[in-house]
Amino acid sequence: MVGSELQWREAAPGVWSVRIGNPSQLSAMSVMGKQPEIEAMESLEQAEFPFAPAAIRIATAARRTVITLPLRREEAVYGMGLQLMKLNQRGRTRYLRVNSDPKQDTGETHAPVPFYVSSLGYGVMVDTSRIVTAYCGSAVRMDSGLEGDAKDRNADAGWKATPVADTVELVVPEGGADLYVFGGPTPLDAVRRYNLFHGGGTLPPRWGLGFWHRVPKSYSADQVVEEALAFRERRFPCDVIGLEPGWHSKSYPVTYEWNRELFPEPEAFLRRMEEEGFKVNLWEHPYASPDAPIYEPLKPLSGSHTVWHGLVPDYTLPQARDIYIKQHADEHVDIGVSGYKLDECDGSELTRNSWIFPAHAEFPSGADGEQMRQLYGLLLQKMTDDLYRSRNRRTYGLVRASSAGASTLPYVLYSDLYDHRQFVRAMCSASFSGLLWTPEVRKAASAEDWVRRMQVVCFSPLAMVNAWADGTKPWSFPEVETIVKKYITLRMRLLPYLYSAFAKYRLEGIPPIRAMQLESGAAASNSAGREHELDSAEFAYGGVSDAEMDDQFMFGDALLVAPLFAGETQRNVYLPPGIWYEFETGERRTGGQTIQVRPGLERIPVFVKDGAIVPMMPELDHAPKAGESVELELHHYGTAPGRFELFDDDGESFAYEQGEYRWRKLEVQPAADGKLTGTVSSADAGWQSAYSGFVWKIHHGAGD
């Protein structure tokens, strides 16, 4: 069937959808059950349907649904969920299966999302519970009329392993799917529409954006308290302590019950931590031990296969969720646990490490193992988020698997893989598909590696040392302790800035940390930014050139971060058009070009836009709690006028969803004397602000 026969409907402003065939009822969107943020979407620039309808082709059979969409020669294809190897998926076949070991570039990943955003400014998503295979310009149809492109490999240097194709083909292995098209006009607009369509981005509690530390496995309550207090003694900010395997009475599979030898009085332990200003996060996985009290009640609600002899509960069933939620509420949430690290909901089939329920596992709801694996991470996130929502408390945690439609979920992805460049690339990649990623720090090959990793993680959605296996601490390399402390402290000082960026994610769909390909001006300059390294045919022969702008990213709207990796003393940075200032030195730089920097180990290159306002907090040891207020320094950079919207709410509850928040307008304008002067919009009378006062710091470029 050709696309002109499809009955498209406008599902939300600038979002068109069509049901193809008869998809399973279970899907990412059915799990999430979110409503679009219509009002926010209406405020976006109007979008046109990006295709000639007849250029779309659909083939449906019981076995599979094939959606063929046009692709222009110059287009790049971003997204497809968390992708560690490459940003531009053009020329690649992506097998979008949830997998904990994405060591080869097949498209498999912790968080595959059948959504792509084109460099031409539109997006396409398939809503399904099945594993989508996406041929992103990697399959050339006979009827494409491209046979004239055939080349002789021996005689023609222009031959490529993957010829240029003129289509994306999305294959769903069942007889139907729901297809969504997101208008632009820019790639960022398409991503915003995607996020807003799924309910907007997540807004973490303020403490979630502080520093995190996970203690070694099998630590006792006393050891945890001792390690936490070391942060206070050394004046390293820290908001969250994570417990790793060992806190359960049994783990792998888990009981969800406290190990009473290590934690004789969980309530007292949690109270003590709260008094010291620490939230506690608990590691778990979804496989219930035969020793878990909830094992017997969950057994009839579980799948046909076990993992590590633990149950695989069917959390599409409300009865199964109720059992999990009641136990978690009683034993953790209602006595003070702040959230979870949801591990091992992804699965692996590799040698020496084959563990996951099989794709043919049967679940009481009628779902099979393929569907459950694709959606398990989503189900766990949704269930725990709902639990906290029911207590009017925001949570923030970690998860090893996610899917489409996840932007509202207060969870950050992580991985056992540990290549630092991949970790930075993943942060860029996540931003295309409504995902968050932390390049968590575990260990380092050297003090230099430690510094480079710590610098990056402090500019990520979740700044954390994960010491579960290695026992590292931020001060583990004494020779660089002061550098590390500087960045953890800077993370804390930037909290109002980052929190406001997340509020924009929540309400306007703008990823707080994002790939350069989503910046206006930068997207088109993807190759120009690396002119000496790039194959000029990158877009024409997707997949051929290794070079792309995947090692620098935006942190909020004003800051551009360009990490160095161990072994490097210099790097190139592409600055989008405009004037920029080196954040720490104030050095003025002209954008629209690639510059070279040699920052030394003590510095990660960060650039701030001319006219930007960056609100900063005092160097607190943990984030302000609801009801507390702090004085902010408001830093203005450069010579241009500027403005910033500062998000102001209680920082912990969902009151903001009932309108209990304010955008405080920060503005810098030339005053009568020509000098730049800052103003802050006042909140209405009686508004309990999180900010007790403002002090302007007007910089004027270099050296100020």
Place this chain on the structure above:
Amino acid sequence: MVGSELQWREAAPGVWSVRIGNPSQLSAMSVMGKQPEIEAMESLEQAEFPFAPAAIRIATAARRTVITLPLRREEAVYGMGLQLMKLNQRGRTRYLRVNSDPKQDTGETHAPVPFYVSSLGYGVMVDTSRIVTAYCGSAVRMDSGLEGDAKDRNADAGWKATPVADTVELVVPEGGADLYVFGGPTPLDAVRRYNLFHGGGTLPPRWGLGFWHRVPKSYSADQVVEEALAFRERRFPCDVIGLEPGWHSKSYPVTYEWNRELFPEPEAFLRRMEEEGFKVNLWEHPYASPDAPIYEPLKPLSGSHTVWHGLVPDYTLPQARDIYIKQHADEHVDIGVSGYKLDECDGSELTRNSWIFPAHAEFPSGADGEQMRQLYGLLLQKMTDDLYRSRNRRTYGLVRASSAGASTLPYVLYSDLYDHRQFVRAMCSASFSGLLWTPEVRKAASAEDWVRRMQVVCFSPLAMVNAWADGTKPWSFPEVETIVKKYITLRMRLLPYLYSAFAKYRLEGIPPIRAMQLESGAAASNSAGREHELDSAEFAYGGVSDAEMDDQFMFGDALLVAPLFAGETQRNVYLPPGIWYEFETGERRTGGQTIQVRPGLERIPVFVKDGAIVPMMPELDHAPKAGESVELELHHYGTAPGRFELFDDDGESFAYEQGEYRWRKLEVQPAADGKLTGTVSSADAGWQSAYSGFVWKIHHGAGD
């Protein structure tokens, strides 16, 4: 449904089959269309059905068929086609897709075969055109009663990532499959039944077992002749010269037509090569160039997608095969080409190298891309073998993809991957599933690496240097040229021995080169052979221990080969029970144990069984042609009486299938004086023997 409801039929002696549901008509066996070698199967020891029928469970739905078979705690699972990473697949989930980049141990490989042989002495196969996923004891069912095996990872050192399961689950992604069970009683018997059921093993032409050399790409006829003659000048035996990309008028995609600039007179070139005693083998792949004369006729008989803008012909269609065969007969086969190297029929989805028709491609026969990819290698092999059969000429060639039921096909697998240990392991692995593999030599990091690779390849099904990219020649490392020459010459001298082993493969199903796990005595000693390295729980926790007997193999019935790898000066060798002699030094060794050897670079450790007879040819520069005859030396080793069956036929045609062959019985017995004396059975009057005479060489152990 439980297995006791299945309507098993005995498809051949010791082979039971059942049709489950409604499988596609297209399958590996439907492509091959071979008949079982019933008579040979009847001569095997009688076998019992290896399962309690009720212990088998079947679940069929339109989406998938799941076959659950029992697995005992001590069982090892071998086979699943060519597997480069591991022999014992227990504890692994095998995704049996054809794939040219099996760089992770997922089960994907050039030649996946949904057939396994148990260490307990039986085999199981699924005949299908679909990608089978095999859970080889990697999935534990809830109803297994194994929940008591649950362990605490933190507290119990016995915890494993993959717990012991009690089933193999074979999953076919459609509503049916044909299931076959092969009786033993030994693993070798099960493998023999598998091979004989598919028509027996392949018998190459005699010249195919000589030495092969592939010249660099884009060589001209003159360059090829010059390179070939260098073998004669240097007195390096060589039977086959292979042409690589460049001989076609266009390649990638290919035209199948001669490049008339490089080969102005193909017939004269082939005649010249034949006169010098060389066969010529042509590289090709299955994708037809728009410039190929057969492009237009094949176009309506091809798939919906191209590869490199070339057609993907539907060779399940007789009309498509006819077009290919006529062109190949006229342009190659009937003017003297001896065979093909069938490249790139496997496919890849990796970065920078995504090329293959997609799984959803549609073919005129109704097959889809998944089926075509799984069977493409088989289709190409069968089609070309049939072409040569129709000329009563045997061929022998190379292929990059294969499938189930391939044992009759005169093709040897190879790969671009180049890890030497994997290459040796693959030779062992191939022997479980009716496949042949060559650890072809391309280049080496050092003279030592070169020697070690050349030593191994001379004990493989196809001894070859492949210089297409690197321009290497056997004498490329002058400092080791004499060692290399010694082994290529030994290969030639062993030709009657190896050819007879292949005749046993053809007529009795015994793999000529095979894994130790198929040797009686050795299978049970798999761990004992490496007692200091092995996790004793290897079988109980398949996939946990890395150590298994995967680096030594049998070469025929009498010789055991234990390669060294670059960087090694010594190694352990497990010798099965009995007395053995070091092949070159004659040193006596007692088997049933692991010994250590330090052979020096000039020697690959080879051991010969006490009593073995090894027939050897003169040091010819190429194999004897049909009608020629040679005098053999018959070497007897040790002190035990011995016998050997020497295959005697024309070496080139299929006359042997009409009974035109003889087994010459070589026997060594104590004579009246107590001394060992050899006898050779005479052939019947008028028999044109390939052997003009026999000279006995009776060794008596060390130093003789």
